[in-house]
Amino acid sequence: MSAVTKEQVQERVVEALASFGPDAADIAPESTFEELDIDSLDLVELAQIVEDEYGVVLKGEDMKELKTVGEAVDLITERAN
């Protein structure tokens, strides 16, 4: 798999999160999942999307550590490369 950029991951994560409810415009790297009303089931689905698209496996314990959109994007980008 070729390297993915942080911008690509950011774009895909925002698109996925927006499909769970919040407006894409409200989703910033510093936004917390709590503020966005993104719950544990949403994060499980996000992990599936990430696995399907980048081959990155995020386990339950990885997801629990994540508090903000930016942290998720950084972790996914790091693991994908």
Place this chain on the structure above:
Amino acid sequence: MSELGSAPAWPPAGCALVTGGSRGIGAAIARALAQDGWPVAVNYNGSAQAAAEVVSAVEAAGGRAVAIQGDVADPQAPELVFAQAEERLGVPVLALVNNAGITRDNLAPSLTDEEWDAVIATNLTGAFRFTRRALKGMMRARVGRIVNIASVSALRANPGQANYAAAKAGLVQFTRTVAVEVARRGVTVNAVAPGFIATDMTSELIGPDLLAVIPARRAGSSEEVAACVRFLVSRQASYVTGAVLTVDGGLGA
């Protein structure tokens, strides 16, 4: 978005997968879902001939079905069976009926580890693994139907079936818990708990003594169970989730 208000196409662009679909209740379920327009993947373990007959019956009635071998107790089975179903039918699995089940009856003092493990592996763990695999696609599609075939033994003690009862009772609470977890994704998860149904699996059990305790005074048919599954898989059942529907001639009442 209201399911009824927006009247989406139904069945959705997906197929139905029935585990243990070659015989008995599973075969009746496969035929019933095909009648409702679902392309059906008929999973079987040993009975290739019986599975082929279910496929032929569905095709003769103008429906679509494929037979797929796989032992639900095998941890690799969900991936293999789903991949085949989705490739051969060309659409994702959006209805799953966890029907495959076995019995290894014995009174608890004599119940062997093998009898215990085999029943838990097929009837409970298999249903869990197939459900987990199915939810991936259903959650993304924002629609899905899962029906777990439990048993009246999950609700009412039946001596000689401690392993089967434990597996089926586990399946009932698994059903309720998963239903709550995924309800907001448009995926419903329900159980049907048949009583004594005349099938190959129960042919030795059903005699006059047993019939006397069934309020309806008869065994049920596979078609009577399939009718309930058909409802739970239908669009009309969109607000039914976490339910356990007994189909037992009043035995558990």
